[in-house]
Amino acid sequence: MPQKKIVFSNQKGGVGKTTLTRELGIYLASLGKTVLVIDLDPQANLTRSLTDEEHPGCHEALTGQRYDVFDVQPDLSLLSGDIKMAMLEKSLIAEIFGRVDRERSDSG
């Protein structure tokens, strides 16, 4: 089955990323589309707006641990975000900048 990925991303805060992701997800699910919303934000506002439950989510998925794709309602599932994503962001940034520095010193 063909899949579509839609990303809501903007450096600017408070512009409606979470609200749009949530509302579009709920709308598409109401049309019978099978939707997975993925909360990569350490603030986890999307996750908190959809459930009070704690599930291993994005951090676990990206670090090779067991994770749950959690059913919020028919046709709408969630891969949770949480504060641990902030640590992962930090280590990924350090890794990327370390690689850039190494490439610069290799070429110079």
Ligand SMILES: Nc1ncnc2c1ncn2[C@@H]1O[C@H](COP(=O)(O)OP(=O)(O)OP(=O)(O)O)[C@@H](O)[C@H]1O
């Ligand atoms: N279309 C809209 N009309 C009016 N208010 C809106 C609309 N979309 C979002 N909001 C409100 O704007 C505020 C910010 O929205 P939201 O949290 O979705 O932004 P965000 O980009 O995810 O923010 P952050 O960068 O903090 O994650 C919220 O109070 C939300 O209810």
Ligand SMILES: [Mg+2]
């Ligand atoms: Mg948000």
